[in-house]
Amino acid sequence: MKTLSKIAGISAATALIASPAFAEAGVEAAEHTAFILNSVLFLMGGFLVFWMAAGFTMLEAGLVRSKNVTMQLTKNVVLFSLAAIFYYLIGYNVMYPLGSWSIGTDETGGYLGAFGVAILEAVGVSAENADDIGYASTGSDFFFQLMFCATTASIVSGTLAERIKLWPFLIFTIILTGLIYPIQASWKWGGGFLDTQWGFLDFAGSTVVHSVGGWAALAGAIILGPRLGKYAKDGSVIPFPGSNLPLATLGTFILWLGWFGFNGGSQLAMGTIGDVADVSRIFSNTNAAAAGGVIAALALTQLLYKKPDLTMILNGALAGLVAITAEPLTPTLGQATLIGAVGGVIVVFAVPMLDKFKIDDAVGAIPVHLLAGIWGTLAVLFTNSDATLMGQIVPILIVGAFVFTVSFAIWYVLKLTVGIRVSEEDEINGLDKAELGMEAYPEFARH
């Protein structure tokens, strides 16, 4: 999602370049072919990113205690569905106003997008009637963008696991996917002010997706408070070991797979030799960064704790992936590995640091998505000469301030009105029994 080719003016220019008369023979596909290939890229990328919802679900199911697993499963499948509905009803046009800003303009900078439901092209649309023949079908674009919105919501559910009530969480999800995410995403990807005024570079969303989920999760974790018994009176941290590390590992691999679509699809074009080569370059760099994150976390936990910690290694893979997301194209394979490795290092230090502040993040989503997201956004400066220091730092701060403040306010209002935390008894008995009356592993003995 690095470019703004949805904007009509740019797409007209693209169409001109891509038309046979101007194309060099054998280099560029014809306009229709490019439209088809771009749409295929979005659909392929989209279903890979969709699968990340399964990855988050398995990761969270594995890292929480067995008495809260059904609740995590429920939250994840429902939040994805709410994201689908509210991104259709509100989010899509807020995020991509195509110049019809409610506040601002393309030239001066857009701040608030358009309101209205998403509308797809007609059945069997012709080339002449396609919304943007120089880009891709609207259906493929909507499908692809929706998955990113849902990813943001998935991030929040892990941090707040094991003590939040179901319905207030779902209300927050609606606001996050319908408004918070699309509004700030429009500032960059919809051609808003972070793009036009600051020249902000965030290829597939280290900031726009991952940090946003992280900020919303951080605000929620602060207001919600830690899980009962997580921090002893003497300040020591009581670990709650995850119930199923095979599931957590499977979830991480699923996320790793999905990330190829997340970053690769964000090339937004596959109609030229250069674009296809770039997509493959992005796949390779994305993979390298995950590997870097794994090895960094493996080595560091061995050095610091005398034994490697699998849960940190899994977080390290994801931190590497988040870190490369802001710029998966320009780094070399070596640079991508190092960018990912720094993400892994951040996780190993940030997890205990959050515990020092008594911010209880059940699955490590804040270190992975927020902190590695910030790192990845800054790391663009090392490999992409178009990036500027202020053009990266200021948008990180603006997006952070916006998302954290609004999320904090919403969590606070939810706490005062409906309450966001289950009772002490329900928390000890587990959310599965208390809120759902259904256990994930009913035939296992408990001790």
Place this chain on the structure above:
Amino acid sequence: MKLIIAVIKPFKLEEVREALTSVGVQGLTVSEVKGYGRQSGHTEIYRGAEYVVNFVPKVKLEMAVADGDVASVVEILAETAKTGKIGDGKVFVMDVEQTLRIRTGETGEEAL
């Protein structure tokens, strides 16, 4: 008749079982248990937080043997369950007043 209770390291179970069979022990009850001795647990680290494991997993073996077999059984337990490191476990020997084989009604050493 004596009842011998041995608490040993779980990884030694198979070796101990084979040795006991070789000296003629015909029945064995095994339970997975947790507990602590003078070692009083150990520490582990999960996600950077150190915590104490107060109860260490062990395997408890129970077997009833004839008086004449006690010495050899205890000896074989001491030999096979031993690693020389802390936490090898303990063996307890106690009197058994009566034994009954439910199926046949046999009692005493006949029922072992």
